[in-house]
Amino acid sequence: MKLESIVFCVPLIIVAVFSQFLPLFTRRGVFFSATVDPGFPQSADGRRVLRSYRRQAAASSVIVVALAVWLTPHHPRWAGFAPVWLLLAGLGISYWRKFREVHALYGVRKPELRQADLVADERKEQRVGFWIWVPPFVAIAALALYLHLHWDQLPNPYPVHFGLHGEPNRWASRDWKRVYSPLLIATAMNLVFVALSWVFARQSRRTVMRAITIRYLQVMIYPVTFTFVLISLLPVWPQSPLWLGPVVTFSSIAVLIYWSYRKLTSPAASDETPDPMSDQYWKAGIFYYNPSDPAIFVAKRVGIGYTVNFASTWAWVIVLGTLAVILLPIILLRHPHL
């Protein structure tokens, strides 16, 4: 198998493996996004539903990985994204079918109890750990200063693209955009992390998921910064251990996943402020739609993190704005005459 095929298949395999465990990343009393008796997932029927989903997810994964291997030499332009989307669609359909089955056959109705904490200090909790965010920005600023002070020692032409083994394969004249772009990207990503934390702290309910998500963002800013610092150093330090970036990133993700699984499934988590319990607000078990809820972000029923309340106008602004930010540069790059 060629290196390119492996590069395309590794993310698919990671998604496929994660999909096998995805239904377990949920609160007690919720199974495939449907409200059930807390003991149901361990029952014979619960285990049968999980086995059935896993078989379907595994079949989708095998087909898509085979497709990626075939596409890589024949249609390399499609190999990068078509299999990923097909895999996500396949897994989504499997999950949706199981949601419907569990909700219809084993779902239970729970009272719509809501709870508000009357004594929490809002201003304190909205600071979301200011000092945790500072070191990565300091590291980026320090490296930018180092590059500025050693400007004359930087290679010219400047390597701007690297092969899979870290060898430069494209050069351009040395200017600030080429030298500082990895650090600028890291700064932009870090600012997005900070902004998301701030938004989640202000616009979502106090739940265990909020604490987990904000901790994810606070931790992940470090490996992201580390990776971009290594990339930035590559032109001046060719022996830079670039491989350490993904290793540290994936190790951090693995530790965070284990930690969040323990937090999420602990009995204490189910006693926290309940998110809206009724299954009627969860379309296909994935999309939250509740016009009477002012929250823009709500904790997902499965997996880690948040989803938007699609009944909120602001949620659509955020979703479409994010899509525009991602898609516009791609469209403009492909169609420069626009």
Next chain:
Amino acid sequence: MACNLTLRIDLDSPVPAYRQIVDGLRILLVNGQLTPGSELPSVRRMALDLGVHFNTVAEAYRLLAEEGWLELRHGRGATVVNRNTPAASAAQVADFRRRLRALTAEALAKGGPAAKLRHELRNLADEL
């Protein structure tokens, strides 16, 4: 202010959400768990936590402010203030009696023992 002070409402209840918020907060105010100077969460924060519309919480705060329990400040939520308990008018006493009679009749109709009900009412009056 006491720790772990929470307000819980049931959206399945026939009692409107704003009324449940008013009733829940008034109990905490009357029995002294919320003391003068205590700051309640902002309307936005409480509406988010309860998953109800902002106007629902704003209406509840407004009613409690009208009763003299809260001082409302734009954008800052509500603060509990000192309140001189007014003397209930004859019409108000008659209204309480009517509502209490209705509630007691409902409890008895559902099989609640009269002696226990009497005991509970006395306890509640002493407790609050």
